[in-house]
Amino acid sequence: MNEVLVLMKNELALTAIIFFLLIVKISGGMANRKLLPVIHFLLLLNFALGFFFNKEGNLFGDMFYTTPLIALQKHFKPWRLSYFTAFLRLDETNPAPS
Amino acid sequence: MKRTPHLPEFVTLMLAAMLGMDLMISSANMLIFYLSLELATIPVAAMASFDLEKKTSSEGAMKMILSSAFSSGILLFGISLLYGTTGTVNLPELSQSLNGSPLQIMAFVFFFAAFAFKLSVVPFHLWTADVYEGSPFAVTAFLSVISKGAVAFIFITMLYHVFQPMLHIWYMMLVILAVLTMVTGNLFALRQQNIKRFLAFSSIAQVGFILVGISSYGTMGVVSATYFILVYIFSNLAAFGVASVIAEKTGKEKIDDYKGLYQTNPFLTWMMALALFSLAGIPPTAGFFGKLFLLTAGASRADYWFILIAALNMIISLYYYLKVVRAMFMDKNENPVERLHTSNSVKLGLIICGAGIVFTGLFSWIFDYIKSLS
Numbered sequence: 331m332n333e334v335l336v337l338m339k340n341e342l343a344l345t346a347i348i349f350f351l352l353i354v355k356i357s358g359g360m361a362n363r364k365l366l367p368v369i370h371f372l373l374l375l376n377f378a379l380g381f382f383f384n385k386e387g388n389l390f391g392d393m394f395y396t397t398p399l400i401a402l403q404k405h406f407k408p409w410r411l412s413y414f415t416a417f418l419r420l421d422e423t424n425p426a427p428s
Numbered sequence: 429m430k431r432t433p434h435l436p437e438f439v440t441l442m443l444a445a446m447l448g449m450d451l452m453i454s455s456a457n458m459l460i461f462y463l464s465l466e467l468a469t470i471p472v473a474a475m476a477s478f479d480l481e482k483k484t485s486s487e488g489a490m491k492m493i494l495s496s497a498f499s500s501g502i503l504l505f506g507i508s509l510l511y512g513t514t515g516t517v518n519l520p521e522l523s524q525s526l527n528g529s530p531l532q533i534m535a536f537v538f539f540f541a542a543f544a545f546k547l548s549v550v551p552f553h554l555w556t557a558d559v560y561e562g563s564p565f566a567v568t569a570f571l572s573v574i575s576k577g578a579v580a581f582i583f584i585t586m587l588y589h590v591f592q593p594m595l596h597i598w599y600m601m602l603v604i605l606a607v608l609t610m611v612t613g614n615l616f617a618l619r620q621q622n623i624k625r626f627l628a629f630s631s632i633a634q635v636g637f638i639l640v641g642i643s644s645y646g647t648m649g650v651v652s653a654t655y656f657i658l659v660y661i662f663s664n665l666a667a668f669g670v671a672s673v674i675a676e677k678t679g680k681e682k683i684d685d686y687k688g689l690y691q692t693n694p695f696l697t698w699m700m701a702l703a704l705f706s707l708a709g710i711p712p713t714a715g716f717f718g719k720l721f722l723l724t725a726g727a728s729r730a731d732y733w734f735i736l737i738a739a740l741n742m743i744i745s746l747y748y749y750l751k752v753v754r755a756m757f758m759d760k761n762e763n764p765v766e767r768l769h770t771s772n773s774v775k776l777g778l779i780i781c782g783a784g785i786v787f788t789g790l791f792s793w794i795f796d797y798i799k800s801l802s
Contacts, residue, residue: 341454344447348440355436362435369439370773392518393457399801403581403654404450406661407574 336383337396340404343376380405438478441471442570449578453585458507458517461582465503465546468578469496472571476563488562495555499545506538519590526593536594539586540601546579548632549639550608557616560628565672568624572631573664577657580638584650587642595645602643603734610636610741618748623671623681626748627664630707633745634660640738641722644729651799652721658794659706659718662784666703669778670696677768683752688761693768697756699778706785708749709742714789721795 335342350372354360360368384401388394448467455461473496477489511517513532514525526532544552560568591598613633620626641652673696674689675681690697706715719742727735770778788794 340450341447344443344450348443348447351436351440351443355440359436365435388456392520393460394451394454395456396454397801399650399654399798400453400581402798402801403453403577406577406658407446407449 333387334389336385337387337389338394339379339383340376340401343379347372347376377405434478438475441475445469445471445475445570446574449574453578453581455582456519458510458519458522461519462500462503462507466500468575469500469546472567472575475567475570476559478567479564482562484562485564486562488559491555491562492559495545495559499542499552502538502545503542506535506542509535509538519586523590523592526591528594528597533594533597536591536597537601539591540598543579543583543586544605547576547583547635549605549635550612550632553609553612553632556632557625557628561622561624565624565668565675568627569665569668569672572627572668573661576631576635577661580635580642580653580657584642584653588645588650599643599645599729602639603731606636606639606643607734607737608636609633609639610738614741614744614748617745621682621684623675623683623686626683626752627667627671630745630749631664633741634664634707636741637719637722637738640726640734643734644725644727646725646728647799647802648721648725648728650802651795652718652725654798654802655795656718656722658798659714659785659788662781662788663703663706663713663715666699666778666781666785667707669774669781670700670703673768673770673774674765678765680765683755685765686752687755687759688764689756692764692766695775695778696768696770699782700756701753702782702785704749704753708746710746712786712789714785714787717789717795 347369351369354365380401384398386395386397445468448464448469448471451464452461452468455464470493473489473493476492477486479485507517509531510522513529513535514522516522516525541552543549545555548556560571563571587598587602610633613629613631613636617626617629617633620629638653638656641656642649644652671681674685678685686700689700702713706713709715709719711717723735723738726738
């Protein structure tokens with residue numbers, strides 16, 4: 331179980347954020363202005379998590395494998411995503427002329 | 429997108445695509461790979477059609493889903509042929525079972541074509557410019573950097589670890605397609621007036637350079653491609669960031685509209701210039717080191733004519749990147765883009781990208797760190 335948590339930390343963290351967003355949506359939603367900082371924070375956590383526990387290993391009968399290099403390649407992405415959400419904030423606060 | 433009434437849905441789609449890409453990079457089984465590829469692609473098509481006010485957004489999404497479905501079909505056919513000839517879908521076993529029979533070569537060609545679709549390698553690039561132009565800016569940036577980066581990583585794994593017994597076949601294919609991709613991407617970028625289409629063709633040309641590095645088949649190939657993709661993320665995001673700010677606030681997407689931008693928006697102009705210098709490979713930006721490492725990796729197989737063509741393409745690309753820089757700094761415009769107020773989060777994002785462009789190149793330990801992991 332611990333190995334799954336460590337080797338799949340990127341995937342599990344993303345899934346947790348997806349579930350969080352679904353719960354927010356189901357429970358009546360939240361204003362974009364309030365939600366965006368929360369998303370930024372969660373993605374920052376996800377990014378920070380990428381610095382730790384980067385081990386080599388296999389899971390699910392060798393159908394899933396990871397190495398420190400693969401962890402690095404995955405690690406590039408959460409940071410990028412947080413950048414995109416910054417654009418969304420821009421869209422919200424400065425609507426383009428119609 | 430403009431007023432983002434469905435922000436949770438949009439971010440959920442983005443995260444789902446990310447999850448697919450993460451699983452794809454880690455997959456050691458063809459079926460897991462295929463499923464994660466679909467998970468990475470379908471949400472992006474939904475994201476591309478997010479701008480409901482624009483017809484081109486829906487058109488871009490439709491083109492993307494059709495081209496993705498087509499490439500997925502080709503990929504599945506390739507996988508089925510591989511399974512038929514080897515009896516396994518596990519990547520390590522597959523590598524040991526390949527013997528280069530005609531059926532396996534055919535399977536590899538299908539496989540290669542599917543990857544070429546996803547990476548926008550010429551002649552499988554036709555969807556790229558239309559989808560980029562039609563999609564919202566954030567989605568275009570996502571497609572051009574994240575999506576391509578993830579596919580490039582798994583492409584390297586497949587070539588180096590699975591299709592290693594067919595090295596002599598894929599090397600020639602890679603060289604020919606790299607040359608075609610660089611030349612076509614550059615020639616089409618030369619004549620673009622829309623900034624999104626310009627960046628789309630520029631990104632096609634950049635994929636050609638990544639293929640040069642991959643062709644080396646060795647540690648240097650993996651390291652240089654990974655390093656270049658990291659640099660490319662910073663450069664492309666900065667370019668798309670500036671273009672996004674201008675388009676979202678003024679609706680201007682033509683390169684001519686950037687004339688005289690420096691007079692009204694010096695910060696945005698410098699950020700765009702830095703990004704374009706990096707994409708062009710001008711020292712001391714990280715793009716220069718990225719391309720240098722790719723060409724060095726490519727030269728390890730001693731096909732110097734190939735490296736010469738890549739270097740010539742770098743010179744061609746200088747022309748069109750600097751054309752935009754000239755328009756921003758030197759050209760006069762009676763009606764320039766007005767002074768824009770950018771939010772702090774966007775400024776921070778652009779500054780991070782700018783710092784990435786400068787420091788990734790200057791700090792050599794980043795390259796050494798990637799090398800130590802491979």
